[in-house]
Amino acid sequence: xxxxxxxxxxxxxxxxxxxxxxxxxxxxxxxxxxxxxxxxxxxxxxxxxxxxxxxxxxxxxxxxxxxxxxxxxxxxxxxxxxxxxxxxxxxxxxxxxxxxxxxxxxxxxxxxxxxxxxxxxxxxxxxxxxxxxxxxxxxxxxxxxxxxxxxxxxxxxxxxxxxxxxxxxxxxxxxxxxxxxxxxxxxxxxxxxxxxxxxxxxxxxxxxxxxxxxxxxxxxxxxxxxxxxxxxxxxxxxxxxxxxxxxxxxxxxxxxxxxxxxxxxxxxxxxxxxxxxxxxxxxxxxxxxxxxxxxxxxxxxxxxxxxxxxxxxxxxxxxxxxxxxxxxxxxxxxxxxxxxxxxxxxxxxxxxxxxxxxxxxxxxxxxxxxxxxxxxxxxxxxxxxxxxxxxxxxxxxxxxxxxxxxxxxxxxxxxx
Amino acid sequence: xxxxxxxxxxxxxxxxxxxxxxxxxxxxxxxxxxxxxxxxxxxxxxxxxxxxxxxxxxxxxxxxxxxxxxxxxxxxxxxxxxxxxxxxxxxxxxxxxxxxxxxxxxxxxxxxxxxxxxxxx
Numbered sequence: 001x002x003x004x005x006x007x008x009x010x011x012x013x014x015x016x017x018x019x020x021x022x023x024x025x026x027x028x029x030x031x032x033x034x035x036x037x038x039x040x041x042x043x044x045x046x047x048x049x050x051x052x053x054x055x056x057x058x059x060x061x062x063x064x065x066x067x068x069x070x071x072x073x074x075x076x077x078x079x080x081x082x083x084x085x086x087x088x089x090x091x092x093x094x095x096x097x098x099x100x101x102x103x104x105x106x107x108x109x110x111x112x113x114x115x116x117x118x119x120x121x122x123x124x125x126x127x128x129x130x131x132x133x134x135x136x137x138x139x140x141x142x143x144x145x146x147x148x149x150x151x152x153x154x155x156x157x158x159x160x161x162x163x164x165x166x167x168x169x170x171x172x173x174x175x176x177x178x179x180x181x182x183x184x185x186x187x188x189x190x191x192x193x194x195x196x197x198x199x200x201x202x203x204x205x206x207x208x209x210x211x212x213x214x215x216x217x218x219x220x221x222x223x224x225x226x227x228x229x230x231x232x233x234x235x236x237x238x239x240x241x242x243x244x245x246x247x248x249x250x251x252x253x254x255x256x257x258x259x260x261x262x263x264x265x266x267x268x269x270x271x272x273x274x275x276x277x278x279x280x281x282x283x284x285x286x287x288x289x290x291x292x293x294x295x296x297x298x299x300x301x302x303x304x305x306x307x308x309x310x311x312x313x314x315x316x317x318x319x320x321x322x323x324x325x326x327x328x329x330x331x332x333x334x335x336x337x338x339x340x341x342x343x344x345x346x347x348x349x350x351x352x353x354x355x356x357x358x359x360x361x362x363x364x365x366x367x368x369x370x371x372x373x374x375x376x377x378x379x380x381x382x383x384x385x386x387x388x389x390x391x392x393x394x395x396x397x398x399x400x401x402x403x404x405x406x407x408x409x410x411x412x413x414x415x416x
Numbered sequence: 417x418x419x420x421x422x423x424x425x426x427x428x429x430x431x432x433x434x435x436x437x438x439x440x441x442x443x444x445x446x447x448x449x450x451x452x453x454x455x456x457x458x459x460x461x462x463x464x465x466x467x468x469x470x471x472x473x474x475x476x477x478x479x480x481x482x483x484x485x486x487x488x489x490x491x492x493x494x495x496x497x498x499x500x501x502x503x504x505x506x507x508x509x510x511x512x513x514x515x516x517x518x519x520x521x522x523x524x525x526x527x528x529x530x531x532x533x534x535x536x537x
Binding site: 055 | 427469471483484486488534
């Protein structure tokens with residue numbers, strides 16, 4: 001059995017893992033990064049479209065370019081990268097047990113950064129009735145087939161869900177000469193970024209059907225031959241008599257992402273049921289001392305740039321913990337949110353410095369003000385503007401506000 | 417005077433932009449943009465919409481194995497030429513090794529834009 005000792009072990013080599021590893025290393029820690037694929041980059045490698053890097057690099061890059069820039073930075077450091085290596089278990093005392101072609105490897109770390117990303121929700125999770133035939137796959141799976149494997153997963157597509165991956169795939173399929181019949185969205189509003197609606201659907205004249213969902217998969221000879229789509233009412237229930245049969249050979253699902261936290265649970269990390277990611281404090285530390293979380297395994301982001309910036313923060317915190325320079329004071333302020341805000345990250349704040357708080361609304365809010373309340377007192381109120389579920393929001397809680405907070409602060413959105 | 421509403425796609429801010437058009441359909445005034453790039457985008461979008469294209473080409477590895485190389489255009493160019501570009505990319509094979517930024521097609525369809533590799537391979 002191979003054994004190694006590092007200050008910081010980073011699990012996952014996508015944008016979160018690379019961002020965290022580089023920052024931890026810059027802060028003087030010895031760092032190991034463990035990636036299950038033979039190459040660094042994670043899901044960025046199959047996201048060949050542009051739109052990455054606008055915030056972080058101030059220029060527009062494709063996913064592979066964004067990944068390559070970080071991989072190039074990694075090469076210039078002494079971060080030990082374990083490729084084609086699968087982490088099997090993380091123990092609460094921060095032993096990382098992995099397997100690769102050399103057999104079992106154990107990495108003893110003083111701090112661990114969780115950066116495993118997320119997974120797509122599948123047909124089973126949204127329970128679409130009908131035939132269990134071939135031709136139903138997630139949008140990201142189709143993206144891998146087309147952009148990495150050079151496979152053609154179908155010819156005539158229906159896309160369920162207007163999340164960004166679904167929209168991006170609608171364009172990709174059209175460019176490659178396949179037919180996209182339409183994109184169907186259960187909610188009365190689209191779930192993807194506005195620029196993707198325009199560049200991916202409008203440019204290719206692909207119709208978007210809101211408040212409509214797939215109610216049945218119809219197969220013939222073991223393959224999808226059509227789907228039944230039905231309009232839904234305000235309670236998202238199918239409306240009788242509005243069904244339509246749409247012929248297609250493939251149904252792509254773009255119906256949400258779930259953080260991949262099996263390893264975290266094994267290490268005793270507590271999850272937030274609203275995000276399916278870890279409960280963290282302002283240092284992005286979980287309830288297990290020395291285990292940190294960042295990127296899509298913490299909460300689903302819409303921009304890789306935001307993942308990188310969050311990961312750098314986790315990397316810095318992990319390095320400080322490993323070197324014993326993290327203060328052990330109890331959290332000073334806890335952060336809670338009220339509907340329509342779905343969640344906040346972090347949920348505990350130690351330092352009373354300016355602190356970034358991220359959140360997402362669960363439904364669109366026009367002309368609404370973000371309000372920070374503590375013990376019934378309004379500490380801060382933002383200018384009214386629009387909030388939509390497809391955009392992760394970030395606000396800075398100023399030090400002055402935190403100092404006035406009494407134990408707990410509540411984030412609210414108040415529509416006029 | 418005619419007006420046209422657009423969503424700016426230059427950055428994730430996605431500003432809603434209104435363009436006032438004269439009798440011949442040319443853009444006169446742009447409002448609603450939060451930065452100068454929004455105005456340039458709106459004028460371009462009315463006269464000749466341009467986009468960056470991203471796709472893949474065949475890559476023959478040093479070991480003879482075939483794989484895909486992600487590529488993109490070095491800048492946005494006329495959307496009307498994208499279908500023709502896809503047809504060109506379908507017939508291209510690149511030999512490894514390739515570095516990010518290497519030119520795969522020089523001056524694509526006389527647009528002055530190159531097709532470049534998106535990563536090392």
